[in-house]
Amino acid sequence: MAAGDFSDRDGLIWMDGEIIPWRDAKVHVLTHGLHYASSVFEGERAYDDNIFRMHDHSKRLIRSAELIDMQMTLTAEELDTAKREILEANKLTNAYIRPIAWRGSEQLGISAQATKTHVAIACWDWPSYFSPEAREKGISLQTSKWAAPMPNTATTASKAAGLYATHTMSKHSAEAKGYTDALMLDYRGYVAEATGANIFLVQDGVLRTPDPDCFLNGLTRQTVLSLAEELKIPTEICHIKPEELKNTQEVFLTGTAAEVTAVGKIDDLEFSVGPITRQLRDAYESLVRQR
Numbered sequence: 001m002a003a004g005d006f007s008d009r010d011g012l013i014w015m016d017g018e019i020i021p022w023r024d025a026k027v028h029v030l031t032h033g034l035h036y037a038s039s040v041f042e043g044e045r046a047y048d049d050n051i052f053r054m055h056d057h058s059k060r061l062i063r064s065a066e067l068i069d070m071q072m073t074l075t076a077e078e079l080d081t082a083k084r085e086i087l088e089a090n091k092l093t094n095a096y097i098r099p100i101a102w103r104g105s106e107q108l109g110i111s112a113q114a115t116k117t118h119v120a121i122a123c124w125d126w127p128s129y130f131s132p133e134a135r136e137k138g139i140s141l142q143t144s145k146w147a148a149p150m151p152n153t154a155t156t157a158s159k160a161a162g163l164y165a166t167h168t169m170s171k172h173s174a175e176a177k178g179y180t181d182a183l184m185l186d187y188r189g190y191v192a193e194a195t196g197a198n199i200f201l202v203q204d205g206v207l208r209t210p211d212p213d214c215f216l217n218g219l220t221r222q223t224v225l226s227l228a229e230e231l232k233i234p235t236e237i238c239h240i241k242p243e244e245l246k247n248t249q250e251v252f253l254t255g256t257a258a259e260v261t262a263v264g265k266i267d268d269l270e271f272s273v274g275p276i277t278r279q280l281r282d283a284y285e286s287l288v289r290q291r
């Protein structure tokens with residue numbers, strides 16, 4: 001067992017309606033989800049015992065399943081209850097929560113009508129996605145050779161496991177060159193997102209973010225757009241060409257795991273951790289802890 005192996009931890013996991021020991025939460029190798037990527041998941045965070053936008057995450061899990069033609073067995077309310085239960089069972093108040101739904105081993109082949117949808121929810125203590133030092137001076141991104149796909153070639157609005165194969169390859173390639181993460185362009189060549197977070201740019205005082213027409217419209221992205229509106233920061237949702245990064249003063253990422261993380265470098269271009277990034281990062285940090 002490798003050090004840090006996620007199958008070998010203390011704790012409890014919610015699985016198909018039961019709370020079971022962490023190490024017993026297993027699936028068979030002939031699970032449909034494993035062979036054909038029939039799996040969708042969520043990433044959520046609890047702050048001071050409150051799961052931020054919990055119900056929206058539950059609804060998105062159900063929507064992601066629908067988008068890959070998979071029937072969810074639980075309602076959003078039932079998912080909410082299960083998340084609260086597993087957080088409490090693990091005695092966690094600040095945690096990352098990972099619900100996942102997948103087609104089981106009841107049928108194996110491209111067709112999957114006889115499979116059941118299984119659901120598991122794990123949670124663990126996971127303070128920061130990027131290291132505190134990287135967050136302070138801004139993380140670095142390398143532009144990936146992989147593109148966010150055309151919406152009619154993949155279920156781009158879902159948080160489907162199958163979409164992440166190119167994200168992992170992109171992140172590996174970036175890390176091999178010393179970057180923190182990868183910047184994905186879309187199939188048209190516009191700036192899309194990072195491998196697990198959305199992207200925002202500040203150009204001459206205007207906050208700009210790509211239109212999520214072929215990638216996940218993150219809940220954090222939506223929260224940050226509302227915060228920007230409240231703070232009267234002018235905002236534009238638009239297509240952004242990579243050449244425009246030259247005329248950019250600040251860049252940051254948003255995501256449940258990443259929260260609001262400044263970007264200090266994209267390929268050879270450098271950016272400062274500027275006032276709009278700091279203002280939105282602070283506003284986000286206080287919002288998630290508000291009851």
Ligand SMILES: Cc1ncc(COP(=O)(O)O)c(C=O)c1O
Pocket residue numbers: 043159193194195196197198216217218219220221254255256257
């Ligand atoms: C590919 C991708 N884009 C964007 C996001 C940000 O989404 P959210 O803010 O809902 O966590 C995530 C994280 O879930 C992601 O995996």
